[in-house]
Amino acid sequence: MTRLFAFAAALLLTALTVSSSCVALPSSPLRFTLEEPNGATNGTVQLTFRQEGNGDTHFTSNSFLTKDLGGLDLAALRGGGSGPIRFAVAGDPGRVDCTGTGGSGRASGTCQVVANPSFNAFLAASGIRQPTESETFSLIAVGANRATVTALADARYPVPSIDDLTDLAALDVSPGYIRALSSGGYRPQTIDDLVEFAALGITPAYVEGFVRAGYGQLKAHELVELKALAITPDYVAGFERAGYRNLPVDTLVELKALDITPDFVRAVQRGGPLPSPDRLILLRSVGQDISKQAN
Incomplete structure (x- = not known):
């Protein structure tokens, strides 16, 4: 979707x-x-x-x-x-x-x-x-x-x-x-x-940023999806620092579309195990109060 x-x-x-x-x-x-x-x-x-x-x-x-x-x-x-x-x-x-x-x-x-x-x-x-x-x-x-x-x-x-x-x-x-x-x-x-x-303003520099981030085989439609939602290599790097490696493009698109950030991850995690991307998407999409969620 x-x-x-x-x-x-x-x-x-x-x-x-x-x-x-x-x-x-x-x-x-x-x-x-x-x-x-x-x-x-x-x-x-x-x-x-x-x-x-x-x-x-x-x-x-x-x-x-x-x-x-x-x-x-x-x-x-x-x-x-x-x-x-x-x-x-x-x-x-x-x-x-x-x-x-x-x-x-x-x-x-x-x-x-x-x-x-x-x-x-x-x-x-x-x-x-x-x-x-x-x-x-x-x-x-x-x-x-x-x-x-x-x-x-x-x-x-x-x-x-x-x-x-x-x-x-x-x-x-x-x-x-x-x-x-x-x-x-x-x-x-x-x-x-x-x-x-x-x-969308996709430039060689934009593509090179993803290559350096480990996304060296992106297809044209994937670059279009990323740029359409203003997803940058820095956005990807933030999730890598939070513990998420090599997230698929479809997952990145879903996370960005729902305005899910590394800060949101930390609020959900609260010292517990790293929540899965699917859990993050579910919590954000249903609008639940994450402060009351148990991991």
Whole structure:
């Protein structure tokens, strides 16, 4: 039960992280709103893309540096009245060209998605199908790039799908992160596992900590379960000092899910024999007063 809880938590975190970064839009004209927050001094604007149709509304909103919006006239955006506004969001997969009107720190209008033929040719050469217009928009919006595709191939991952590339970019998975996991011997077997690693912040250093603690053969799903509940090598070491050696991952997950600590162990033990992990879990799960328990 607890193992399933931990795994579900990891999947939920992954889904939330990716969906908050990008929502794929249908193949139709896009509308945008661009706003510069009052008093903003860091050169950022909030850019929202929206499409409505068939009773549904699809949108994605992100903060951008003004220097990354090619062609944006800040004087026109900030000026009084209303005037023409033009800018583009560009990346390896293509461009989103936007035109509209604006002033006083706000603009709105429509956009067109223009795919980059050389990027699509690169994908085809890598065994990846050509993205649709809506997928191209998603790839641009999250900053997908060739370097990630190359890093995946170098690390001998399976050929990624368009959705894989979108998810990885939405989570800011860099070629360096992919290489670090691979060179350290901690490469997940699948891209789905890599996405979960990135969503939870599983780093080579995190894995190495468990290797030093005697957990050198952890599987990807076990690392996901441990990280989802913020279980650290220090947490494991605390139980080892209390007398528990080589606790299985499932047991560690159950203990952490119930907030069972070495201090709780000492309160239950009270100078008697070391209680079993199952006893600790039972006492905590039923909420009994440990001060009245006899060993």
